[in-house]
Amino acid sequence: MSGGRGARSANGGTSLRDDLIVLSRAIHAAPELAYQERQAVANIASLLRRHGHAVELPHGGLETAFRARVGPKGPSVALLAEYDALPEIGHACGHNLIAMSNVGAFLLAAQRAKDLEVGIELIGTPAEESGGGKIDLIDAGAFKQSVAVLSSHPGGNTWEFGRSSLGIVGRLVRFHGLASHAAYSPHKGKNALTAAIRLFLAVDGWRQHLPADTRIHGIITKGGAASNIIPDLAECDFGLRAADLAVLEEMDATFRRMAEGAAMQTGTTVEIDDKMRLYAPVKPNPRIDALLREEFGRRKIPVEQGGLTLASTDFGNVSQVAPADYIGFPVSTESISGHSHVMREASATDLAHTNAMLTAEMLASVAVRIATDESIRASLA
Known part of the structure; x- marks a missing residue:
């Protein structure tokens, strides 16, 4: 999926990339803790509506969860946005970038809505850092019809995919x-x-x-x-x-x-x-791994595949109930630790936004391929 850099925004004069960077900076500048992410969700919903998408808010019984959808009713490919911050240190895990990349992926994929055989959803998932908002959404049935679930996470100086977690x-x-x-x-x-x-x-x-x-x-x-x-x-x-x-x-x-x-x-x-x-280990799906490998290969981006990250996330719980995978993207030219002041500052840089936009394009491409190819969907189980 291409067109992210030059795609026009609903604002007329600005590009989609510009709109998404504004969104990321707004979330980064106003950190909100688990289940309290009202301003972040309002900013995301406003952007989606400006692009002509209805937003279900709240969603799954959570005040700060939401859903937007394109394509036919029924089964869907889900893109997961996060936007909660850490106590005291703010967006030192880069969730503003997770929001940016997945909102961007949804808006790019929506350009292919007429071609979709199954829907594509953007689900806003609160409280990853504490509380486990995705677990609440699982319990509410939010992923019962998900044929695949995609997301992203920033950090360090390497591109990654297919990584399991503790x-x-x-x-x-x-x-x-x-x-x-x-x-x-x-x-x-x-x-x-x-x-x-x-x-x-x-x-x-x-x-x-x-x-x-x-x-x-x-x-x-x-x-x-x-x-x-x-x-x-x-x-x-x-x-x-x-x-x-x-x-x-x-x-x-x-x-x-x-x-x-x-x-x-x-x-x-x-x-x-x-x-x-309990945050379950992330269980990456091998077929989605292959699709992501093709995206990186097409763009000639050096990437690390597989391995184990020692961090933990409620995305792991989703990966236990639906085929799932995520892209890890760099925010620095050097290795840096998550949940640190350095990571917080890196999450608002031009490099971080450039790579978040590139991640959005790859996620959108994979989501559309899954949603338009029955043979791919059949191979995910």
Whole structure:
């Protein structure tokens, strides 16, 4: 799909590329947290309507989710936009660029609406950084008729596609004991901090038996108020990650047993709260991989295919219920870390916008190919 750079906007005098850069800069300049992305969604909806597209807002029971569609009713290819920011640091994950590239892909693909055999949808998905908006949309049935799902993510200095990811689940563990004076009556206390320490020791011993593509990380967030008082409350914050969904689910079950065991050993009780919902590993679709490879080859863009990213995303949950893949695109000429001040600044540069627009063109091309070729759709399952 070409025409992004020169395609005319509904504003008459500006190009579609210009409109999309304005959108990206507006989102970047006004970061909004999970489920609160009202201004970002309003800006996107306004742009879509100026281009003649109806916008379903809210969508899937979420105030800041939306949907726009072209082509026949029924099955569809979905393009997913994100637009939530991080606390304090703003758009240090470049979600303004994810919005730009997927809105752009939809508007480019819409130029082929009369040729489509299935629909093409743009779905706005809130709360990727925390909350799992895509999980809410899955539960609401938003992807039941998706024949393919496409998206993008910025970062670093390389083009990528077909990458899997670590899934993650977050657990907040609270041990409840019995306070007592540590000198006068230690025998009357039940030390919640001791239970937390035993959980950490159990986890440390467990790591040697886990696959290499797993991670466990945790901190003690509460452990007592004074050294002469036996703590009656200790709180731990843990994240568990794995590249395989079944392994992650088994890790979660084992971790719960370890926490219960630590409580049993110390005479305390334990609560385990779901700090964050399970983000499943990304499972890239091999046929979509092949289509993306052709797009990069046609443009002679050096690209890395496959591999594992150690980050986690609720796009993984979507990839478990529908054929899915995404393009990773560079925002810098150097390797940079996500969720950093450097990444935040890089997400508003000319290079980032140029590559987001190129990503939009490739996503649009793949979406149209899937939506106009039954043999491709049949090969996705």
